Amino acid sequence: MGRSLDWIDEANAYLDKVERNAAPLETREAFAQRLTVSRQTLWRNKEISSRYLALAQAMKRAAGTQPRKATAQMRIRSLQVELSQVRRDNAILIQNFVAVCQRLRNAGLDPLLYIGDIADNADYARLHLLPDDAEG
Known part of the structure; x- marks a missing residue:
């Protein structure tokens, strides 16, 4: 298999x-x-x-077609392939995240406590460490 x-x-x-x-x-x-x-x-x-x-x-x-147009078409297709790969990778990361939360629950721990700490650190970094133009 x-x-x-x-x-x-x-x-x-x-x-x-x-x-x-x-x-x-x-x-x-x-x-x-x-x-x-x-x-x-x-x-x-x-x-x-x-x-x-x-x-x-x-x-x-x-x-x-003209070479410039052909190159643009291939570039678009290349970006579409890259996007599909990033989406696959993102789906895998989400699955891993859910598995970690499940393991924390099975161990009798609250995943929100750990996730909350991580989110607080990410918010602090976004607000205080990134330049103003980098914020999304």
């Missing part, structure tokens, strides 16, 4: 490289061979197949 998730991570990493122009887009067959899965397995995964097809179409459109 571990391998079944590994190829998805490898596919996402490769497609991220292609979006950043760090690697050329391979054919579907070569892409499946790179991941050591069958083409059918690869295309059954809707997320991977739609990303691959979107990249192929974007590269085809970019080949026919």
Whole structure:
């Protein structure tokens, strides 16, 4: 079962490289061979197949457009990939935070006491240590 998730991570990493122009887009067959899965397995995964097809179409459109416009389109796509990665990371952090709160509750401690101290320190740092233009 571990391998079944590994190829998805490898596919996402490769497609991220292609979006950043760090690697050329391979054919579907070569892409499946790179991941050591069958083409059918690869295309059954809707997320991977739609990303691959979107990249192929974007590269085809970019080949026919002016270089500046193609670069802007790839930059937009790169930022979208970065945003999705940040959202995934944020979701993981939230899950970890909830797990810590649950462990504190299981130990008979009130998570709000600890979280309150951290929040007070963050408020103090934001109000007194950051410059005025850095406040959001």
